[in-house]
Amino acid sequence: MSSSISLLRLSPPLHHHHHHHNPAALLPHPLRLTFSPPLQKTKTNTKSTTATTCSYTPTPAVDRLISAASYFLPLFNGLNYGRFLFTKYPIVALPFEPLIPLLSLYHSVPYASFITFFGFYFCIVKNPNLSLYVRFNALQALVLDVLLVVPVLLQEIISPGRSGIVMKLTGWAHSGLFVFVVGCFLYGLVSSVLGKTPYLTLVAEAAGRQLE
Numbered sequence: 001m002s003s004s005i006s007l008l009r010l011s012p013p014l015h016h017h018h019h020h021h022n023p024a025a026l027l028p029h030p031l032r033l034t035f036s037p038p039l040q041k042t043k044t045n046t047k048s049t050t051a052t053t054c055s056y057t058p059t060p061a062v063d064r065l066i067s068a069a070s071y072f073l074p075l076f077n078g079l080n081y082g083r084f085l086f087t088k089y090p091i092v093a094l095p096f097e098p099l100i101p102l103l104s105l106y107h108s109v110p111y112a113s114f115i116t117f118f119g120f121y122f123c124i125v126k127n128p129n130l131s132l133y134v135r136f137n138a139l140q141a142l143v144l145d146v147l148l149v150v151p152v153l154l155q156e157i158i159s160p161g162r163s164g165i166v167m168k169l170t171g172w173a174h175s176g177l178f179v180f181v182v183g184c185f186l187y188g189l190v191s192s193v194l195g196k197t198p199y200l201t202l203v204a205e206a207a208g209r210q211l212e
Contacts (some may be wrong), residue, residue: 066134066138081148140200
């Protein structure tokens with residue numbers, strides 16, 4: 001009797017099977033993923049957004065025209081340095097013959113160089129209503145025109161005369177300066193027509209500082 005009572009105490013109580021919940025059914029399957037993957041933050045590509053929103057704006061035709069016209073000023077004042085080449089090689093002067101009517105009109109006006117210089121400076125360079133592109137090109141042409149005055153001042157001081165080694169050096173210097181001016185003119189003219197910004201050696205940096 002006592003042994004049967006002790007067995008009853010050690011044995012678990014009986015329950016009906018239809019009320020019993022299987023604990024394994026509540027546990028996740030070991031081979032089945034029940035968790036959801038972490039949410040990934042969507043990153044917007046700023047570069048692609050910028051590339052799609054920003055569009056290329058071409059330089060207006062008026063800005064290109066004014067910029068191209070600015071480089072005629074140093075050309076007109078720099079043609080005098082080509083007289084040595086024109087005398088020795090007359091064929092060099094042929095490309096400039098179409099400019100003779102403009103040159104004649106330009107030099108027929110008293111103080112035309114000073115009037116044109118200050119006109120460009122106050123009406124274009126200092127005009128805040130114009131674009132920076134036009135103002136930079138105009139100022140770059142004016143700086144180049146100012147540099148052309150330096151050899152004239154040096155020639156007045158040295159006075160090379162009409163013959164001798166000094167005269168030969170002067171002719172070489174003038175010819176080299178003429179080639180430099182024509183190269184700057186063609187570079188500035190073509191770049192302005194295409195809407196690009198020309199950067200002339202020894203000139204662009206000085207022009208950029210003035211516009212800062």
